[in-house]
Amino acid sequence: MKISFGRYIATFFMAMQIALFFTIFSAPAQTNxxxxxxxxxxxxxxxxxxxxxxxxxxxxxxxxxxxxxxxxxxxxxxxxxxxxxxxxxxxxxxxxxxxxxxxxxxxxxxxxxxxxxxxxxxxxxxxxxxxxxxxxxxxxxxxxxxxxxxRDDAQGSFAGNYIAKHFPGRRIALVSDGTPYAQGLILKARAALKASGQPAKGLFVVKPQRPRYDDTVAKLRAAKIDLVFFAGLANEYGLLLRGCKEAGLNIQFVSGDGTLVNYLPTIAGSAVEGSLVAFSLNDxxxxxxxxxxxxxxxxxxxxxxxxxxxxxxxxxxxxxxxxxxxxxxxxxxxxxxxxxxxxxxxxxxSFTSAGDRREPDIMMYVWRDNTIVPAP
Structure with missing residues (x-):
């Protein structure tokens, strides 16, 4: 059947009007x-x-x-x-x-x-x-x-300055588990202690995933260390805490937040009591x-x-x-x-041109009764 051009146009526009009607009244409202x-x-x-x-x-x-x-x-x-x-x-x-x-x-x-x-x-x-x-x-x-x-390295600088201020005259050792996280903290803590006139007496590295760290405990005893800054993760830290207490060493421990897990007391036992940890502000x-x-x-x-x-x-x-x-x-x-x-x-x-937060975000906490509270 032949359809005239004019009739075709009229049919086309009628279809468009019907489609527009249903678009206006049936389509959901769009939100930006x-x-x-x-x-x-x-x-x-x-x-x-x-x-x-x-x-x-x-x-x-x-x-x-x-x-x-x-x-x-x-x-x-x-x-x-x-x-x-x-x-x-x-x-x-x-x-x-x-x-x-x-x-x-x-x-x-x-x-x-x-x-x-x-x-x-x-x-x-x-x-x-x-x-x-x-x-x-x-x-x-x-x-x-x-x-x-x-940043992690802010913890290292903070911890070094905190130790120098609150524990003058101590024989300090730095202990790392060798991870990149730990290395960053150790470098900054070491620099802060040196700048304060209280350089660390030794740097020790523990190998992760060992059942005990008696060799490190023996080195700490031999060097007459009475304060350790530990940079690393919770399992190694907990075992070192426990080992030092079992050996009768009276050492003040300070760590970065890689050790901060709620099961640390399970690993360290009562040795966790009184240890210090640098962590974010209590937001x-x-x-x-x-x-x-x-x-x-x-x-x-x-x-x-x-x-x-x-x-x-x-x-x-x-x-x-x-x-x-x-x-x-x-x-x-x-x-x-x-x-x-x-x-x-x-x-x-506010943020630096690299994207780092400018405002301080760190303070010291102490383990008391299997939880952390702000240090005095």
Missing amino acids: TLDIAIVGPMSGDLSPQGRQMEKGAQAAAAKINSRGGVAGNQIRIFTFDDGGTPAGAEAAAREIVKQGIRFVVGHYNSGSSIAAAPFYAKHNTLMVSPGSTNPMLTEFKLWNVARTSS ADNPSAKDAVASLKAVGVNEFEYTLKSYAALETIAGGIDQAKSQTPRLVATAIRSGQPIKTVLGDL
């Missing part, structure tokens, strides 16, 4: 959104820290959204599990980029962040870590990295966090070590977008790392 990924160890031994990250970021997003969002955009949170491993982080990063998400709160582990950061940089994605403390993360000088935690006591802490407690959240740092990481991204007046990741990164303060749950935070 800002997608942010939360990525960390949501499974495995470190899952409690990962879930803290998730809860903190979700709380920050809810608060910002209640105030109108970021430049009128409502934040949407997407959670990814990296299992706390570099391989898992690389897999999660690929999925995040595949989904078109360009802003990330994560990762938790330094190894995970270091593995994922170059991939994010290559694919125009900005990351703000709430827990990765290895100095190398920002020393690679990637354009896309910032962190709301402090829950920050006056700027008062309302956030109350809101989180109201929904059953009572752990804040990484909850509030993740809250602040998401606020840092939002603040960077506001300062840049753009959602272009490179422009947001430049704004964050400009040194201009950004209001967060941890107070005003």
Whole structure:
């Protein structure tokens, strides 16, 4: 059947009008959104820290959204599990980029962040870590990295100065488990002690995953050491604490936060009592966090070590977008790392050109009755 051109045009426009009607009255309303990924160890031994990250970021997003969002955009949170491993982080990063998400709160582990950061940089994605403390993360000088935690080497300098001030005249030894984390702390602690006029009397390295460290205990005894700064992880530290007590040595121990796990007393026994550990500030006591802490407690959240740092990481991204007046990741990164303060749950935070937090984030704690409390 032959159809005239005029009739064809009339039929076409009628169809378009019907389609437009159903588009207007049937399609859901579209809301401008800002997608942010939360990525960390949501499974495995470190899952409690990962879930803290998730809860903190979700709380920050809810608060910002209640105030109108970021430049009128409502934040949407997407959670990814990296299992706390570099391989898992690389897999999660690929999925995040595949989904078109360009802003990330994560990762938790330094190894995970270091593995994922170059991939994010290559694919125009900005990351703000709430827990990765290895100095190398920002020393690679990637354009896309910032962190709301402090660096490991800040712990070493802090611990060295603290020891010099509070324990003058002691015979000090530095003990490392040989990990990159430990080496960074040892270098800074050693320099701080030397600058204070109290250089360490010895440097000892323990080999990880041994059942006992009697040889190191014997060396500490022979050198008449009465204070040890330990840089490393909890298992080796706990065994060394226990071994020194069993040998009758009266040594004051100070460590970095790699030893800070809730099962340390199980490894060290009563020898953990009175030992000192350098760790982040108690963010829950920050006056700027008062309302956030109350809101989180109201929904059953009572752990804040990484909850509030993740809250602040998401606020840092939002603040960077506001300062840049753009959602272009490179422009947001430049704004964050400009040194201009950004209001967060941890107070005003500012960042170096490499992405390191400028404000101090460290204090000394002491083990009392199988938990840590601020040291006097």
